[in-house]
Amino acid sequence: MKIRSENMSFASREKTLKAFVHIADDVDTSANCAEGNATVPLSKATLAVKDLFDVAGMPTGFGSPIYDGNTPVTTAEAVRRAKSAGVKVVGKTVTTEFATFKPGPTVNPQNSAHTPGGSSSGSAASVGAGLVSHGIGTQTAGSVIRPAAYCGVVGFLPTMGCVSRNGLKVISPSLDRAGVFGRSVQAVSDLAGVIADLPKIAKSADAPRRIGFFEDETWADADSATQQTLQAYKSKVAEAGDVVVNLGNGKILLDLIQAQSDVMGFEALNSLEDELTNHEALISDQLSAYCAEAAGITPEKYATALEFGQAGRVWIETLLANLDAIASPSAKTLPPATLASTGDPYVNRAWSLLHTPCITLPTAPLQNNLKGAVQLVAGFGQDLNLLEIAKQHEMRVAEIGLS
Amino acid sequence: MKIRSENMSFASREKTLKAFVHIADDVDTSANCAEGNATVPLSKATLAVKDLFDVAGMPTGFGSPIYDGNTPVTTAEAVRRAKSAGVKVVGKTVTTEFATFKPGPTVNPQNSAHTPGGSSSGSAASVGAGLVSHGIGTQTAGSVIRPAAYCGVVGFLPTMGCVSRNGLKVISPSLDRAGVFGRSVQAVSDLAGVIADLPKIAKSADAPRRIGFFEDETWADADSATQQTLQAYKSKVAEAGDVVVNLGNGKILLDLIQAQSDVMGFEALNSLEDELTNHEALISDQLSAYCAEAAGITPEKYATALEFGQAGRVWIETLLANLDAIASPSAKTLPPATLASTGDPYVNRAWSLLHTPCITLPTAPLQNNLKGAVQLVAGFGQDLNLLEIAKQHEMRVAEIGLS
Numbered sequence A, B: 001m002k003i004r005s006e007n008m009s010f011a012s013r014e015k016t017l018k019a020f021v022h023i024a025d026d027v028d029t030s031a032n033c034a035e036g037n038a039t040v041p042l043s044k045a046t047l048a049v050k051d052l053f054d055v056a057g058m059p060t061g062f063g064s065p066i067y068d069g070n071t072p073v074t075t076a077e078a079v080r081r082a083k084s085a086g087v088k089v090v091g092k093t094v095t096t097e098f099a100t101f102k103p104g105p106t107v108n109p110q111n112s113a114h115t116p117g118g119s120s121s122g123s124a125a126s127v128g129a130g131l132v133s134h135g136i137g138t139q140t141a142g143s144v145i146r147p148a149a150y151c152g153v154v155g156f157l158p159t160m161g162c163v164s165r166n167g168l169k170v171i172s173p174s175l176d177r178a179g180v181f182g183r184s185v186q187a188v189s190d191l192a193g194v195i196a197d198l199p200k201i202a203k204s205a206d207a208p209r210r211i212g213f214f215e216d217e218t219w220a221d222a223d224s225a226t227q228q229t230l231q232a233y234k235s236k237v238a239e240a241g242d243v244v245v246n247l248g249n250g251k252i253l254l255d256l257i258q259a260q261s262d263v264m265g266f267e268a269l270n271s272l273e274d275e276l277t278n279h280e281a282l283i284s285d286q287l288s289a290y291c292a293e294a295a296g297i298t299p300e301k302y303a304t305a306l307e308f309g310q311a312g313r314v315w316i317e318t319l320l321a322n323l324d325a326i327a328s329p330s331a332k333t334l335p336p337a338t339l340a341s342t343g344d345p346y347v348n349r350a351w352s353l354l355h356t357p358c359i360t361l362p363t364a365p366l367q368n369n370l371k372g373a374v375q376l377v378a379g380f381g382q383d384l385n386l387l388e389i390a391k392q393h394e395m396r397v398a399e400i401g402l403s
Helices: A010-017 A077-084 A121-128 A145-150 A185-195 A224-239 A252-271 A273-278 A285-294 A299-320 A346-354 A383-398 B010-017 B077-084 B121-128 B145-150 B185-195 B224-239 B252-271 B273-278 B285-294 B299-320 B346-354 B383-398
Strands: A020-023 A046-050 A088-093 A134-139 A154-157 A177-182 A210-213 A243-246 A325-329 A358-367 A370-377 B020-023 B046-050 B088-093 B134-139 B154-157 B177-182 B210-213 B243-246 B325-329 B358-367 B370-377
Touching: A010 A121, A020 A121, A046 A077, A046 A121, A077 A088, A077 A134, A077 A185, A077 B273, A088 A121, A121 A134, A121 A145, A121 A177, A134 A185, A145 A154, A145 A177, A145 A346, A145 A358, A145 A370, A154 A185, A154 A383, A177 A185, A185 A358, A185 A383, A210 A224, A224 A243, A224 A325, A224 A358, A224 A370, A224 A383, A252 A273, A252 A285, A252 A299, A252 A346, A273 B077, A299 A325, A299 A346, A325 A346, A346 A370, A358 A383, A370 A383, B010 B121, B020 B121, B046 B077, B046 B121, B077 B088, B077 B134, B077 B185, B088 B121, B121 B134, B121 B145, B121 B177, B134 B185, B145 B154, B145 B177, B145 B346, B145 B358, B145 B370, B154 B185, B154 B383, B177 B185, B185 B358, B185 B383, B210 B224, B224 B243, B224 B325, B224 B358, B224 B370, B224 B383, B252 B273, B252 B285, B252 B299, B252 B346, B299 B325, B299 B346, B325 B346, B346 B370, B358 B383, B370 B383
Parallel strands: A046 A088, A046 A134, A210 A243, A210 A325, B046 B088, B046 B134, B210 B243, B210 B325
Antiparallel strands: A020 A088, A134 A177, A154 A177, A154 A358, A325 A370, A358 A370, B020 B088, B134 B177, B154 B177, B154 B358, B325 B370, B358 B370
8 A cells, every 4th residue: 555655746646645725836746755754854844734724825714615715815923934944835734624523535644444533634644645744733632643643643732832823723722732743753843843932941861761651541442552552662661761650540631631622612612603603504514513512511611621721730740740751642543444534532632731742653553554653741841851752762662563 | 173973974074084994885975974872772883893803705904005905704703793783894994003003094083183092093083983883993002992082982991801802813912902982881881791701790889989099100201181180080089979099109000011012012023923024015114113122022021021910910909909990091191193103002001911901981172172081990800890880980080171
């Protein structure tokens, strides 16, 4: 099965991948994809932009027909910074409808019968397929880490607030964060270095690193491949001379997951009120159903969820005070064999609410040519330290396969 | 001098006022302005929308030629709510360039040689002239309270966060708030009631009210008309059977004013980075100069200013715990006799940073047909109580004239 595209034209690969909603006029789609390498300098980097960001002169639809014909005058700050660093914007990529749940046409680059995940489907898939070196997306529940994991690439979600949301359609102000995709930790680090203001916090001691693991009770729903991957990663941590720290059952995460869901539903309904009211006929059944359910979240429940998130951020900082990172699943399962759903962001929700930086690293292919993944999370603002750990563990994770 | 427009066509009055940048297609501009009354029911209300809010199908330019041809697909949530309540959107009104300092063409409705203030120039002026019953604007430094005061109308700025910013071009995320204009407290209260989620906090005791005044040292730069107005209002408070509380010199306000200025400059530069970088030729000299100065605000200085604002919010809550409101100038002077500047937001800056609700009430005409004004400020979330006090004191303020 063809994954990368070095010997295939951009147009042929894109024809089956269906990652783009708009390709820049000056892209030669008949040329072979030049950049199959994991890491290229930013001056040669190519960028896929989730169609939730404004790019001046390019149609911007947010995954909805409501915005047909909408062409922004200015460029989102994150994209503008990438361009200033010499990165070439290749085009706008498929997002689920308003970054929620209705899938677009994109397929998984590793196996076209499987979902690429969402909502940043096109950005993750085009990086996985080698059509571009880098992608940019957003996460409200799990929309950077999950599609990155599903598509077998590295996804990095910087600490809340480090990337400007100027020119981004915000669905949930308390949760939405921009994140980046690449085929190596160096690649995401390079791009994040220019689009994000990462705090210059002193690194913790180089070695040994202390990596925390919750007992798998919290992730009881995870499939066997995902659970085995985490077990294998535990061994790799020890092999690397680092320290495995048992964090107990992590049951508070279940409550944080519920709180994230309440915050997202309540805020999404507010953010999309004009679209829902004045363009009802162009709203999908999936989004209508989601909004009907979200309408049951009372202001009191929302306020409680926000407060719980705040308490959770104090809890996680305390927990991480004696750790370098926490390892956890990037997704509940390997990518489901469907294009009718983008999979479940369940395991990502708590981390979205906690605002901590997250990175997902791909394993070797585990089943059906699909890679697994491990997520590493660090404390608020510890982005540079997290990237360092990820660089050190990247090759070890890439070696993980199923016996 | 003609102020209201009952016996004049909309088109004739607008010709000299220059408040609108776009008038809705279904407005009969040859008809006389119907609503000269201070208060009309919302179902008969007409609304002027500052051209910083998206209104679907209407050109939206943010006071800058960069956005020529920009026509949003959706409507800002605040405006959508007003429309849902039956309010008729009459058009988009003049804003200074990106709600900063370069004046538009609008004149003061009370005296066309004087500035109407800014940045919500057109909304305030069109309400003052009687072209519409209501206006909506935004304040970062003093852009609701100052133009309302200059144009002789009531301006109300609800507590930070009570009005959605969805569909509003945000210049300074830590400061920008939407506010409303009307010709009576009832009018602004009616509109705020539908566009804002005002906290349902129990009112303080009905009477006597405790109204705080800082000693005028803080406002040493204020002109004599403004100082006399505040003195006259002090007497009116006592006449009404309420209590005047002396708050000392209020020197901390000077530091808050500086902090607001630092926060605004730093954030504006970030928010407008694409425009400044990629459309430099279309940026005014005034804005360029402002940005050049703002570029000197270091991230450290910005962080300090943000923290000082937070400390200020604790201070003002403590101070207001034993007060119903604080009275202060709505503007430093009566509207300056110029159209080359929109006047000085100096006395508004601290309150913008403090996030407290503010309302300005007009006096009788004081000089050159120009009314003065008094600002009342209440604690965070005490909007309903503030509106009650303003209703009780509205007529007394309207009686204030210079001897």
